Amino acid sequence: MLRRKFSLAAAVVTATALSLTACSGGEAPAADLTTVSIMAPFLEAQPPTADGAVQKKLEELTGKDINISWTPNASYEDKTNITLASSEIPHIMVIQGKTPGFVKNAEAGAFWDLTDKLDDYPNLKTTFPEIQENASINGKVYGVYRGRAPMRAAVMFRQDWLDKLGLEAPKTTEDLYKLAKAFTEQDPDGNGQNDTWGITIPKWGALGTNSPYDFIETWYGAGNRWTEKDGKLIPSFETEEFLEANRFVKKMVDEKLINPDFATFDGTKWNEPFFNGKGGIIVDVDSRVSVLVNLFKQADPNNFENKVGFVGNLKGPDGELHAHPTDGYSGFLAIPKASVRTEAELEKVLEVLNTMNGKDAAILVNNGIEGVNFTVEDGKAATIKPETEEGKAVTTDIKSYAQLGMNVKGNEFYPVKQPTDYEQQVFDKRTEVMAEDLKSAVYNPAAPYVSATYVAKGAQLDNIVADARIKYLAGQIDEQGLKDAIKLWNTSGGDKVKEEINQLWQDNK
């Protein structure tokens, strides 16, 4: 009896041990690659389901089972780094930028170098080689970049307040100051109380992330992350214009023209003060204009016009327009070697990407399915009204699937037809203003270059200056303190970053 019990116990222990070893032995993916796994971020409240119409259409187009692991955008970078260190690596990964984690892995050979491969595929051969260059690591292309509108900076303001005070839309940074002052002091909402302010800025510190601070600095002529001075590249924050721009913002903070909690204000509530009539100005990307218009429309569909006004980039104190462009891409789709092991498999994956970058797939992930959720009217995609259940599902899904869109040959999908004439006007004006500003764009000359020191500790370095910037604006430190922080950036390794970036820049000139 006892013996039997013992052998049972032994069996249990053995079985447990076996199942443990079974867990750790990861299966290699089949060479014929019938299933392609993709890791991508989603920004909506819910990720799309795997059996939706868009997913099915995408599988039909590519001829593969597509297995997408949707990951919340907020923790995407953490998840990317963790995934790379795990044994479950997808065939295609959306990489959101040249983060230190990615660069290190890429340089160690974790991703396929696609520099000489992309041109062999008609839909992957870019018509914007300079953006591909920006997305590269010192000239090496590790992924198919996701093209984004290169010009997006805008100033939006309450048009009804502007009209009421009899003011004009700002053209220069000085105008912006005057407008913010008028919105703060002249009771633009007419309730007889001093309860409004000018510009709303949320908690947004990091350098070079297209924050309102970055925009204003570029407008002042500080350049865009890096700038050329006396034949050398220096970080924007080492220019005199950077200090001037921040003096300008600080003046507005001191005069209470900016929300006092700008260091802690939650970015997801950014629209609220604007909509509720507290803070009348937002400096952000131009797509927010349409978001704001839509907010007013939902609140009152009969009276939402002329609530939101906007202009593009503002002229600096030197009277010149230094427009702030993005790098023209938002990350890229990279192919890890750990999951795609051979050149033959790589070709298969690149074919899938080639299809996904074709016109049909571009329309699918950006517009949806024709006849289900949209129809084409004078070359524009118009939403089918009334919306069917099916159409609604597609419209919701593509908000996430658009994350897979690369558009390296420009946008091949249909522009969206706006539901009302007013919204169409706003949309057309946005396109027009941004196209005009693009002519004065100040690009980041160091965009393609990645310095080894920056990879090792760039983010901590940049934090020194980013935090000092906010502290200076909040009055915790004076201008000398800000300058000291910039000096500390240099002595903590920044001077080495400068040296390396300049070397790369010289070598590639």
Add this chain to the structure above:
Amino acid sequence: MAIPVIDTRAGERAPSTASASRKRGGFSVHFAHYKWLYLLLLPGVVYFAVFRYAPMYGVSIAFKDYVPFLGINGSPWVGLQHFQDFFSNPDFPRLLGNTLILAFLNLGIAFPLTIVLALLLNEVRLSILKRTVQTLVYIPHFLSWTIVASLSFLLFALDFGPLFLFLNSVMGTNTDFLSDPNWFRTLIVLQEIWKNTGWGTIIFLAALATVDQDQYEAAIIDGAGRFRRVWHITLPGIRSTIIVMLILAIGQMLNTGFEQIYLMTNALNRSVADVFDTYVYFVGITQGAYSYSTAVGLFKAVVGIVLIFGTNALAKRFNQSGLF
């Protein structure tokens, strides 16, 4: 929790003293005699070996330049490079200072408060009142830090938070508690007290229940007042529990609570808010510097071990029973 730990230890010692007397028989006889006890021990040993000790080989990446693609074994050794970088980093003194200050504040304020609250609860004679209060003070423990942080943001919100308005009108200032670095530690300790003090009383209340009631009666006859009884009977009665809890608390001291601090940090208070835990997350996970942050984490663990052994030795020196 602490008391059963000691009991197990005592139980384990019994066979080892027995084995000494049977030395002649050697290990095989000893093993044959106690085989069922060893079998009972097996699952525990397997658990610790598989889930606690085996993963420790990953700590070796603190001495390597780890790149996931190359794997733990394939990454090149760099010796103590990461430790050198860390100790020579200007962040290091700041992180160490912030971590220690917060740790000692928590230990010096939150820990005694737990005992005080337990004593207060113990003095409540009305059973229904005691139970109600006990339940009420346990509740915050079950709220996540996210909720505690949201509540704080609401209460201290600039210009309209009730506590912001009240405190500033009392002090005649205009302080933004959420971003002022001078208030950061106060907020953190207050949150910690609010959330965990009630929960911490459980063990002390259990210990208080074991204090001999006769002693109180004798003391009352001798004319001892309430405070004298607490000082001369209650506190000595639970002294060993306090010491064990203190040693455990000191071992956990450097775990300043990642979530809480991460949620309360912003650009204006980062200079006092950065601690080892948030730094490891920031550098290791979000920037992919796995090796460097492992080195930082390892350093923290070593400091934690030193603290535990140090306190234990100290407790023994003062003639108290330590934890081990």
